[in-house]
Each structure stands twice: as structure tokens, then as C-alpha cells.
Amino acid sequence: MIVTTKREFKDLLANIKDYNSFFLIGCSECASLCGTGGEPELEELKEALEKEGKTVTGIFRAKTGCQVLGTKVELKPFKDTIGKTEAIIVMSCGAGTQAAVEIFPDKPVYQSNDTIFLGNMTRYQMFDERCSLCGECILDETGGICPVTACPKGLLNGPCGGTNDGNCEVSQDIKCAWVRIYERLNRIGRLDDMKKTIEPKDWSRGQKPRAMSVRKKEEKKK
Amino acid sequence: MSFSDILNSGKFVVTAEIGPPKGTDIKEMLHHMQVLRGKIDAANITDNQSAVMRICSLAVCKLAMENGLEPVLQMTCRDRNRIGLQSDLLGASVLGIKNVLCMTGDHVSAGDHKQAKPVYDVESVQLLKIVDGLNDGRDMSGNDLKGATDFYQGAVVTPESNPIEPQLIKFGKKVTAGAKFFQTQAVYDMEGFKTFMGHAKKFPVKILAGIVVLKSAGMANFMNKFVPGIKVPQVLIDELKAAGKEKALDTGMDIAARHIKQLKDEAICDGVHIMAIGMEDKVPDIMERAGLL
Numbered sequence: 001m002i003v004t005t006k007r008e009f010k011d012l013l014a015n016i017k018d019y020n021s022f023f024l025i026g027c028s029e030c031a032s033l034c035g036t037g038g039e040p041e042l043e044e045l046k047e048a049l050e051k052e053g054k055t056v057t058g059i060f061r062a063k064t065g066c067q068v069l070g071t072k073v074e075l076k077p078f079k080d081t082i083g084k085t086e087a088i089i090v091m092s093c094g095a096g097t098q099a100a101v102e103i104f105p106d107k108p109v110y111q112s113n114d115t116i117f118l119g120n121m122t123r124y125q126m127f128d129e130r131c132s133l134c135g136e137c138i139l140d141e142t143g144g145i146c147p148v149t150a151c152p153k154g155l156l157n158g159p160c161g162g163t164n165d166g167n168c169e170v171s172q173d174i175k176c177a178w179v180r181i182y183e184r185l186n187r188i189g190r191l192d193d194m195k196k197t198i199e200p201k202d203w204s205r206g207q208k209p210r211a212m213s214v215r216k217k218e219e220k221k222k
Numbered sequence: 223m224s225f226s227d228i229l230n231s232g233k234f235v236v237t238a239e240i241g242p243p244k245g246t247d248i249k250e251m252l253h254h255m256q257v258l259r260g261k262i263d264a265a266n267i268t269d270n271q272s273a274v275m276r277i278c279s280l281a282v283c284k285l286a287m288e289n290g291l292e293p294v295l296q297m298t299c300r301d302r303n304r305i306g307l308q309s310d311l312l313g314a315s316v317l318g319i320k321n322v323l324c325m326t327g328d329h330v331s332a333g334d335h336k337q338a339k340p341v342y343d344v345e346s347v348q349l350l351k352i353v354d355g356l357n358d359g360r361d362m363s364g365n366d367l368k369g370a371t372d373f374y375q376g377a378v379v380t381p382e383s384n385p386i387e388p389q390l391i392k393f394g395k396k397v398t399a400g401a402k403f404f405q406t407q408a409v410y411d412m413e414g415f416k417t418f419m420g421h422a423k424k425f426p427v428k429i430l431a432g433i434v435v436l437k438s439a440g441m442a443n444f445m446n447k448f449v450p451g452i453k454v455p456q457v458l459i460d461e462l463k464a465a466g467k468e469k470a471l472d473t474g475m476d477i478a479a480r481h482i483k484q485l486k487d488e489a490i491c492d493g494v495h496i497m498a499i500g501m502e503d504k505v506p507d508i509m510e511r512a513g514l515l
Binding site: 152153154155156157158159160161162163164165166169170171178179181182191194195197199200203 | 340
């Protein structure tokens with residue numbers, strides 16, 4: 001899921017200082033699980049803004065905030081309210097914010113969160129980054145542990161000299177990705193996989209901005 | 223004689239590290255070069271070591287040549303992508319730099335520009351393959367070069383890495399990728415190093431043992447605690463402590479000399495790489511104490 005973190009309220013206030021009335025949009029997916037854009041957070045921000053003398057004309061938790069058309073349809077009943085509101089605050093990820101920008105081309109849209117990474121939820125509201133969306137997966141060669149993500153240097157052929165009793169030179173809180181890969185490959189009897197040299201990555205596979213369509217050609221929007 | 227010729231001649235080789243300064247005042251560094259001239263076989267010029275921004279290795283390699291030293295260009299993958307690395311390697315080649323040490327490079331979080339974007343487009347094993355390709359007259363995309371390079375390429379290894387197996391697997395990959403010589407992380411436990419050499423000797427490469435001069439018991443304790451892959455045995459720390467503050471550096475130099483002598487006399491490895499860290503002018507003294515001058 002897309003992991004988000006709340007921005008400092010004072011920073012949000014500084015960004016929205018030119019406006020007085022707001023409509024808040026949260027998201028039922030990732031942001032709810034991260035505690036940054038679910039019902040409690042929507043209520044909490046509403047209250048905080050009102051304390052600052054701002055008006056909140058409405059709050060709404062989108063089903064999937066990054067889904068542009070679906071969110072647009074969901075927000076139809078609020079058309080008049082939003083029309084009379086000065087600005088929108090999105091409480092999800094950067095994708096959710098930009099969905100709102102697309103839905104409301106004439107309205108200022110602000111965001112209450114920073115978007116940090118694609119994460120696995122390891123325990124309730126605890127997240128780990130496991131995938132960097134690089135566009136060229138090498139998990140089959142590395143025992144299913146991604147060194148592009150798990151190693152701060154993204155090393156592809158083994159640990160650097162900074163590996164430290166199984167931990168990383170960058171932080172003792174990080175386990176060395178290549179020690180993990182070594183242990184995993186050893187465990188599944190595939191240590192020879194580690195002896196193969198992995199070639200430099202084709203970073204062009206991750207060239208931004210990326211887009212894709214799985215629609216059949218004839219279905220494409222005219 | 224080139225550095226590769228010297229290493230292949232069977233002579234016990236001595237290289238010393240020169241860390242370029244931060245800023246344009248190079249008086250002290252030039253003095254160090256003068257002191258080392260004619261004494262060491264090659265000077266290894268660091269590449270923004272510890273991720274602290276300094277004069278680039280390439281420019282200092284050129285200065286080393288002008289001052290009568292055979293330079294080894296350290297190249298890390300931290301600050302340049304594959305275009306920058308290859309371009310600098312071609313530049314080094316036309317300046318007459320013959321030796322290159324390929325390394326990954328300390329992470330930016332260790333240095334003085336912690337907000338920098340680390341590059342690591344490629345890493346040490348892949349960089350060795352790139353150098354091999356340039357020597358064959360082609361870049362890493364397979365394009366023909368108008369004139370090939372002729373580098374003697376090396377790499378680094380940490381004999382006291384824990385666990386050691388992943389480190390040894392990577393060592394093997396570096397050899398396959400074209401590494402001809404290796405410079406190790408600082409070693410203090412000669413018996414442990416012999417175990418590592420038992421493995422390394424199976425490969426057709428030259429090994430230079432890393433020697434970091436201990437300046438005090440405090441420095442030894444600091445390295446044990448904070449520098450990955452370095453283990454200073456307690457007996458050496460006790461020796462430094464017993465020497466007292468005044469004599470600690472002298473004792474550290476004695477320890478370095480003793481280790482160098484043992485490595486040479488017992489033919490444990492092919493030479494040493496002395497990292498004096500700012501005390502490059504002490505290197506000849508250490509070599510003398512080791513019986514090398």
C-alpha cells in the first residue's frame with residue numbers, strides 16, 4: 001500500500017492561509033490504514049481547523065481516492081457544497097491529491113500528508129518498504145528479497161564493506177539486505193544463485209512519468 | 223616499472239593512501255607527496271572518502287604523477303552514474319592514469335552532505351566489468367571506443383566482515399569481473415588474516431593488506447565500535463594503553479611496522495596498503511621500522 005504520514009498542522013495552516021472554507025477528502029484504502037485519512041482523522045482535522053476559525057463545509061471519505069472516475073462519481077452529491085467552498089484538503093497520498101486536482105480543475109487543492117513509500121503492513125499500522133517500483137524485478141534472482149529496496153545503496157551483487165555483524169552501515173536498525181538474501185538462499189538450498197553476477201539495471205524501465213493500459217485497443221477512449 | 227609489473231615481479235609492494243583536502247590549499251598534501259616519493263610503489267587517491275566532499279580523485283592523481291608518484295585512482299559508484307563513471311575513466315586514461323580501484327563508496331549518510339541523492343546506478347562488481355569493457359575498446363552499451371583504455375583494475379575486500387561467507391562470494395564475483403588486485407580493509411589480527419588468505423590464494427589476484435596506523439587506545443576502541451569490518455584485538459589496545467598518551471602514536475607505528483614485517487617475512491600476502499589518515503609523512507618511518515627502507 002501507499003504509506004503516508006501526517007504533515008505538521010502548522011505547515012498545513014501556512015499553506016492554506018489564504019482561504020477560510022474547506023472541504024476535506026479522505027480515503028478508505030491506504031490512508032485509513034496509515035491513520036492519515038480515515039474517519040477519525042477527517043473529524044480530527046475538521047475540529048482543528050474550526051478551532052483556528054476556519055469553516056469546514058463537509059467531510060468525505062472516498063472509497064479509493066486515487067481512482068479518478070470513481071471518486072468523481074462519489075463526490076457528485078457534494079457538487080453544490082464544494083462549489084461554495086474556497087479550497088479542498090485531501091487527506092490521502094499524492095495520487096489522491098492529484099485525482100482531486102483533476103476532478104476540480106478550478107479549485108485550489110491542498111494536502112495534509114506526505115507520501116513516503118510503497119509498503120507492506122507488517123503489524124497493525126506498522127509498515128516496511130519492500131518494493132521500489134523500479135520496473136524490472138530481480139526477486140527471482142535474489143531469493144525473493146529485493147536489494148534495490150532493502151539495501152540503502154541498492155547493491156545487486158552482494159554486501160558492501162559496511163555490513164556490520166549482519167546490520168547496515170547506514171543504521172544498526174537496518175538488517176543488511178545481502179546478509180538476509182544470503183541466509184534466505186542458504187535456507188532454501190539455492191546459494192549458487194548468489195554467485196551469479198547480476199547485470200546493471202535498465203533504469204529506463206522506471207522512466208517517469210509512467211503510464212499503462214491493459215485495455216484492448218478497440219476499447220480505448222476516443 | 224608500472225604498478226602491475228611491480229606487483230607481478232614478486233616484490234613486497236607498499237602503497238599509501240592520500241586523502242585529498244577539502245579546499246584548494248594543497249600545500250600539505252604536496253608535502254606528503256614529496257615525503258612519499260621514491261619510497262612507496264603507488265599512492266592510492268581516495269574518492270570523497272567517508273562521503274565527505276573534497277578535491278576529486280582524478281585531479282589529485284594527476285598531481286601525484288607530476289610529483290613523481292604512481293597513482294591509483296579510487297572510483298566509487300556513489301556520486302556518478304554510468305555515463306559519468308565511464309567518462310571519468312576515459313579522462314583518467316588520457317591523463318596517463320593506469321590503475322583504478324573500483325568500489326561502491328560509503329553511503330552519503332556517513333558524510334557532510336547528508337541530503338545528497340546517492341547514485342549507485344551501478345556498483346563495484348559491475349564497475350569492474352565496465353573497466354574490463356573499456357580496456358577491450360567498448361563502452362557498457364557495446365559501442366566501440368575510438369581508442370581503448372589500458373587500466374590495471376583492483377577492488378576492495380573486508381577480511382573480517384561478519385558473516386564472512388557473503389563477503390567471500392562477492393570477492394569471487396569481483397575476481398570474475400576482472401579485478402587483478404585487492405586492497406583490504408584494515409587488518410589487525412594476523413592469524414585471522416591468514417585464514418582469509420587461505421581462501422584468497424585460490425584466486426589469481428594480488429592482495430595488499432590494509433594497515434591503519436593506530437594513534438591511541440581511544441581510536442582503536444572507536445573503530446571497534448563504529449567502523450564496520452574492523453576489529454582491533456584487546457591485546458593491541460592494552461599495548462597502546464600501557465604506552466601512555468605521549469608514546470601511544472609511537473607504539474601504534476611500531477604495531478603497524480611489526481604487522482608489515484610479519485606479512486612480508488611469512489609471505490602471507492603480496493604487499494600492504496598503509497592508510498595513515500592525515501599522517502602520510504609518518505609512512506617512511508613506519509616502512510623503516512618494518513625493515514622496508
